Amino acid sequence: MRSILFLEEGRPPVSMHSLQQNCRTLHRAANAEEVKSLISVADAAVMHVTVERMQDWQSTIAGMRRLPTLWLCSENAVPNELEFGFTLDGVLFSSMNTLEMGVALKWGQRVFQQRKRWAEEREQLLQRIDERKWIDQAKAVLCEIKGISEAEAYDFLRKQAMNERKRIGDIAASIVKVYQLIHG
Structure with missing residues (x-):
């Protein structure tokens, strides 16, 4: 260190x-x-x-x-x-002694890095869960409004995300928010 x-x-x-x-x-x-x-x-x-x-x-x-x-x-x-x-x-x-202290410090550094990595993974998983919720809600909205199946709704979201160069979760959230604004 x-x-x-x-x-x-x-x-x-x-x-x-x-x-x-x-x-x-x-x-x-x-x-x-x-x-x-x-x-x-x-x-x-x-x-x-x-x-x-x-x-x-x-x-x-x-x-x-x-x-x-x-x-x-x-x-x-x-x-x-x-x-x-x-x-x-x-x-x-x-x-x-010096050796024991050195090992303990290195171990502490390793524990910190592991804890940091777990926190980052947890955050990513929470974001994916949140994104999944938006996608499921957007699929339901698209099925209702467009009269299409869930698979077609997902394909629509995916194509829209590629066309706009955005994440599918962002497209899904936008659709749900607009729908809630209009029908809320």
Whole structure:
């Protein structure tokens, strides 16, 4: 990792040697203003905050920029319940040596990329479902107005989309919206 943003809010300082050895630059921040000024150059964020403040900080950082987010946990601060209620890409411990810290950081980066890919796939699937709804509604409208079968209605939508060089879902949404405007 090239650059790590280390957030240390009101916690006793910990040894940064292992973390420092796993990046070119370690930027330290103690508050939201400092985080905001440094987040654009960071490849990951490591938070050394209490469990109670974790969700607030995770939301603050995610609102500024999406990047791998890890928690540097003090061994005496490990929560009994592992369902935190927020998203972390990894957990680090100050007792980790340089190699262990490096593996944990790489794992956190991998988890982040996987989570990002899943979110993108989810968004695409939701768009396809929405598009499918518009197409089904448009087919029903075309069947009613033109007196054609569903297959013919779909062919009409497909040809119209090709002629206008638009997505079939956009053509279908336009047809349904106009129909609702006229008959609504």
